[in-house]
Amino acid sequence: MCDFIMNDFEPSSAAAWKQKIQFELQGADYNKTLLTKTNEGITIKPFYHLDDFEKITIPSAEINPKICKKVVISNEKQANLEAIKAFRNGVNSLKFVADTIFNIDEVFRNLLNKNIEFHFQLNFLSEEFLLKLIEFLSNEMSYLNIDIIGNLAKTGNWYKNLNTDFKTIENLLQKNNSKFILSVNANIYQNAGANTVQQVAYALAHVNEYFTKFDANIASKIQFNFATGSNYFFEISKIRAFRYLYNLILSKYNTSANAQIYSEPSLRNKTLFHKITNTFRSNTEIESAVLGGSNTISNEFSSEELLQNNLLKNTQHIVKGTYYIEAITKQITEKALTIFKEIEKSGGFLSQLKEGTIQRKIKENAQKEQTQFESRTLVLVGANKFQNKITSLKEDVDKNLLQKKKARKTLIIPITTKRLSEKLELKKLKNEA
Template structure:
């Protein structure tokens, strides 16, 4: 064909689209009827055109995403057995969680050498972490150490500021991929998307301030995605723009953000729990299309059941279906050129950058954390979200809408599904992960 098919059609300007919509509204106000504002202060329009494109160059993964299985290390041999089985069944990455030191030799027995591995450690032990890095000896191993994230979530340093930083300095001097930034904390605590981006960036900047830009390639990021499908895609893309911009200030080039993403727990429910599978499917799609390096799904029953083969198999198979049957194996670029997503990405990045600059001007992330400012902002955002949930403006099926009154859960609880009260003295007010439906669910359990 010498002529492009769409050359037969006249181009329609945004003004013409708006005029046509205004006619169809038959007197109703365009702004009041069709424009709406998000919690981030972004105005969403009813249509987007090529004029909304930003053509931003985002450094996305060159390959598709890894399917990750998360396993807690209680017994090394058992954890190894679960991990090897998960790899045979389609997982391409393993994330081990540990609360104490362990023996990596039986844990990693039979692993393919090129399997990416994450270690999320809820303790700080420089000698152990250095030995672990030496044992694994792979650029695909991520030992996720986040002393600032621990302070933010627990309210305390592992030991104290000075000793924690000295331990981290020893680790950084000897290991690659040894710092992580827990951006998932802010999402699960109720921060809006602009706040999540800004706080994650400012959190990472504390490490850059301490060590300099030379450690940028040793930092990885954990994110959680919620149910706002297109905005969550835009969030991950916006963070890559922000990270590149920040590294430019340190004169660091060609270092891409390494992102591991999980579905949020904030919108997961105890009652009508099977709906959680629908939520995680949508969220995993956002994670994939947003350009995550690795996606680790969560089981539908993770709040109230101990880890079990059925729940973990279903969560892994959700990702396998998306990767292989839905043909999203290499979908990291699919959102490129989508007018709506590009526009939202740009606006989220602008909003987040504004918050980040305010934080830095006020003394930086740690200073504002110790002052309680960040906790206050997240609490305000979480309260707004909870008020919307209570008014049914945010709907969780089976919990605040389409409730099955015959559904009972009291006898099914293997784990305590609510925020636990802590009686520990803390240096700062901790940032608490909390699900939206907890108050409603407590009442229902009491009435069973």
């Protein structure tokens, strides 16, 4: 039937489309009028056509990603109850966040042997505790997510010192050959203001430091953590570009591994007031993560109901043949690879962190976005445009975003989360006080 209908229409080439557009512009310059340059230096065209379509092969990802609930361990019994409730509500993945060692038996009571995927965000490094945790979860799918380089980037310090931290990782890798031990927390860069190209490049340079230290055969023990923002198609393309480049780099080491990607909504664009707007933003960010090919999706700021939507979970085939997404993916790939090569030529990621080069580049992009936010070129509904009146600070404030920053001595300049609306919100809070 489709062929029968389409046979009545002559195919039109990309050149014919462009010629028609130029005629309609009535002398206006095509490039200046219709081509858009993004902060990343990516060019967006007014149309995409099969004639100039260049497809790159992206390694396959999960069709039905896991749904993850974050549980903070401040009280083991409470954390256990929260985790059980999330599981009963349909969550099949849990991420436990802890600042100190905890009672493992209490936290995991009635949670084992239920096909739950366990993730960890441990803000400490204890080899003894980690070995106990690994042994306890020996029959479960678990991701320790230890990222000593990420900790240095985020806090400005090692857990103990460079040699001790790397030795701890080495011991854990040797004693636990089959477990996911390491992670690369690329969410740090997005939440601080890095653009999509920088995030991909820094994630690659970040993991390459681990390859240099331990060999690329550890690739099967690494999980990548990305934060997805609200630039819908760019965020889809970002994850796809990373998958492609990661595969490319591993091929240079004569090894292979399918990247395990954990995605969570960005903090960068979240607002302190009117929590519901954060939910709306997160919904599209979650869709981007799914369509990009993430293995596990955090439901932070969102709900289990959205993530359980089977239509959402089975729509990755939509990106196949979409010329716009393919074109953006290719541009992100090319630009990120250029940055990655520059970092490696300059001594590697750790070297550039110590020099402050990575921090400076992120800050430059973050400031560019901040200027766009303040001039309302970059719009956050409810923050810098269509602002809603605050009815009650207690009800309207998202307390999870109120982070107290402690001044401390650091080895390097830390890469810290910086929300676009912080300055504006501080002004509001002063006026309401």
